[in-house]
Amino acid sequence: MPRPAGFFTFVLHAHLPYVMAHGRWPHGMDWLNEATAETYLPLLRVLRRLEETGRKAKVTLGITPVLLEQLRDPFFAEEFTAYLRQKTEAARQDGREFARTGERHLAALADRWVTFYEGLEADFEGVGRDLVGAFARMQEAGQIELLTSAATHGYLPLLSRDTSVQAQVKVGIRTTTRHTGRAPRGIWLPECAYRPRYAWTPPVGTRGVEEPPRLRKGVEEFLQENGLDYFVVDSHLLKGGKAIGVYLDRFEALRRLWGQFAEAYPVRPETGERSPYELYWVASAPRAAGPVAIFTRDPRTGVQVWSGEHGYPGNGFYLDFHKKRWPGGHRYWRVTSAKADLGAKQPYEPERAAGVIPEQAAHFAGLVRDLLQEHAGRTGRPGMVTAPYDAELFGHWWFEGPDWLEAVLRRLADDPAVELATCSEVLDRQPPTTVITLPEGSWGEGGFHFIWLNEATEWTWRYVYEAEETMEGLAREFATREDPTLQAILRQAARTLLLLQASDWQFLISTWSARDYAEMRLANHYHDFVRLAALARRHGRGEPVDPGEWEYLGLCEKRDNLFPDLDPRWWAAVEHPAT
Numbered sequence: 001m002p003r004p005a006g007f008f009t010f011v012l013h014a015h016l017p018y019v020m021a022h023g024r025w026p027h028g029m030d031w032l033n034e035a036t037a038e039t040y041l042p043l044l045r046v047l048r049r050l051e052e053t054g055r056k057a058k059v060t061l062g063i064t065p066v067l068l069e070q071l072r073d074p075f076f077a078e079e080f081t082a083y084l085r086q087k088t089e090a091a092r093q094d095g096r097e098f099a100r101t102g103e104r105h106l107a108a109l110a111d112r113w114v115t116f117y118e119g120l121e122a123d124f125e126g127v128g129r130d131l132v133g134a135f136a137r138m139q140e141a142g143q144i145e146l147l148t149s150a151a152t153h154g155y156l157p158l159l160s161r162d163t164s165v166q167a168q169v170k171v172g173i174r175t176t177t178r179h180t181g182r183a184p185r186g187i188w189l190p191e192c193a194y195r196p197r198y199a200w201t202p203p204v205g206t207r208g209v210e211e212p213p214r215l216r217k218g219v220e221e222f223l224q225e226n227g228l229d230y231f232v233v234d235s236h237l238l239k240g241g242k243a244i245g246v247y248l249d250r251f252e253a254l255r256r257l258w259g260q261f262a263e264a265y266p267v268r269p270e271t272g273e274r275s276p277y278e279l280y281w282v283a284s285a286p287r288a289a290g291p292v293a294i295f296t297r298d299p300r301t302g303v304q305v306w307s308g309e310h311g312y313p314g315n316g317f318y319l320d321f322h323k324k325r326w327p328g329g330h331r332y333w334r335v336t337s338a339k340a341d342l343g344a345k346q347p348y349e350p351e352r353a354a355g356v357i358p359e360q361a362a363h364f365a366g367l368v369r370d371l372l373q374e375h376a377g378r379t380g381r382p383g384m385v386t387a388p389y390d391a392e393l394f395g396h397w398w399f400e401g402p403d404w405l406e407a408v409l410r411r412l413a414d415d416p417a418v419e420l421a422t423c424s425e426v427l428d429r430q431p432p433t434t435v436i437t438l439p440e441g442s443w444g445e446g447g448f449h450f451i452w453l454n455e456a457t458e459w460t461w462r463y464v465y466e467a468e469e470t471m472e473g474l475a476r477e478f479a480t481r482e483d484p485t486l487q488a489i490l491r492q493a494a495r496t497l498l499l500l501q502a503s504d505w506q507f508l509i510s511t512w513s514a515r516d517y518a519e520m521r522l523a524n525h526y527h528d529f530v531r532l533a534a535l536a537r538r539h540g541r542g543e544p545v546d547p548g549e550w551e552y553l554g555l556c557e558k559r560d561n562l563f564p565d566l567d568p569r570w571w572a573a574v575e576h577p578a579t
Contacts, residue, residue: 004419006372011388015064017504027517033083039395042402055413058420062147062188065175069562077129088117090328136180145422148176148184154501157195160465167570193442196284204461215578218284220292230293234443277375277383279432295386313398361407452506463526475572490568493532500525
């Protein structure tokens with residue numbers, strides 16, 4: 001067989017904030033139920049079908065630690081099963097109503113929803129209600145590679161303390177290892193956000209005066225020190241040019257907000273010296289113990305999926321995301337056209353939607369092959385096309401997305417010019433030869449921190465920064481005490497800080513998709529932290545504690561009971577300080 005021109009992998013990032021015991025509908029537990037029903041189980045189904053045909057998908061799949069904790073919680077299994085049965089019954093009720101009014105096509109679609117949710121329940125029971133275990137078995141079989149992430153998806157470049165970055169990374173690795181049985185080699189940095197080493201000044205003050213700059217470690221230093229080999233970046237961080245924002249087309253509020261600030265984020269000139277089809281080592285410290293590799297998002301394949309104007313999910317025959325029939329929430333209409341309002345949406349035709357997938361899959365697979373052959377012809381060596389996406393795009397936002405993924409993977413698995421390989425496999429076979437530095441940025445609109453730090457979210461960072469400073473002080477004073485009760489308080493305070501740091505809250509505020517919920521969650525976690533910190537000080541210093549405070553601790557431990565193996569000492573000091 002001819003030698004492949006290069007390698008390809010989908011890098012899928014599965015993440016949801018911690019919603020257990022924090023609401024159900026419209027915001028809360030049903031987010032987790034929806035994502036599992038529409039994305040995680042369908043993705044597992046795709047991987048199993050490929051395995052049955054003897055093909056290896058070689059998908060590089062990141063499941064955030066906070067999501068792993070939720071998917072493995074016994075409460076989730078009960079809630080999810082009830083959710084599936086509720087959706088099944090709602091579809092049956094829709095079908096009866098459509099039949100009564102003579103809408104036979106819609107009645108048939110309702111029957112399809114019944115079949116869909118009954119099939120999901122059978123799949124869930126078939127894996128012993130343990131999705132994480134099923135994905136771990138896929139990893140052991142060589143079908144996928146599992147990545148870690150920051151513990152609660154904290155936006156690392158904006159966290160104010162190196163101890164916070166250290167703890168997010170350490171908790172993430174420990175949690176992923178505990179749930180999957182294998183230490184991860186790669187990490188998905190939340191929002192692909194990176195910051196190099198430099199003298200950093202907080203963008204938001206907490207004391208009413210400007211703080212002096214202080215030397216901060218580069219994000220990659222924390223990864224290297226904790227045994228991680230690589231992370232994923234957006235192409236504009238590697239070679240300049242316009243960032244392909246991944247969220248603007250989904251959120252009208254974000255488009256309006258971006259219009260106010262776009263001029264503040266000029267496009268960095270593009271350089272032709274670096275290629276997204278090559279691997280590089282990254283190091284921003286002058287005497288780094290060892291660099292970490294990067295895989296770069298390919299912009300030419302990325303725009304085929306992300307772009308609202310050119311992307312595959314916008315095809316008029318695909319199921320429309322926004323128009324739903326209540327009270328069940330099922331969807332019976334198709335996209336129709338990009339500019340069609342909800343009243344103009346036409347009924348969904350599953351067969352016509354299915355007919356679109358092979359053509360789009362062939363186009364994408366052909367583009368991957370062409371890019372790799374162009375690179376090999378230009379350089380004389382195999383290249384790498386990395387295609388990173390939010391996992392929830394496939395199935396949740398784009399209902400036909402899992403079938404499209406399967407069709408693409410089948411084509412590429414059968415193409416002798418392309419070799420499917422996980423990131424670690426490529427890194428082992430073709431390690432980088434060049435060490436580079438990267439600028440600060442993310443894969444968000446403008447390529448920087450705009451979505452997470454703007455006029456609507458500045459107040460949230462004041463809460464985060466105050467709590468980070470407090471946690472560091474608590475850990476320095478109490479983390480080594482041999483007092484089980486004190487350690488329990490510190491662990492709960494640390495969990496609460498991690499939840500407070502989740503980047504989801506700023507994202508939801510900026511997009512207005514669940515603004516009230518996000519503001520409430522962030523404020524509640526902040527006030528929980530303040531109260532727990534006060535309890536730690538009183539108990540740690542031998543002062544009397546009101547019985548109600550112990551009850552409050554128990555309530556927090558029951559409600560937010562994730563990350564059982566975190567270590568408060570991670571917040572006391574940075575293992576290798578920047579010097």
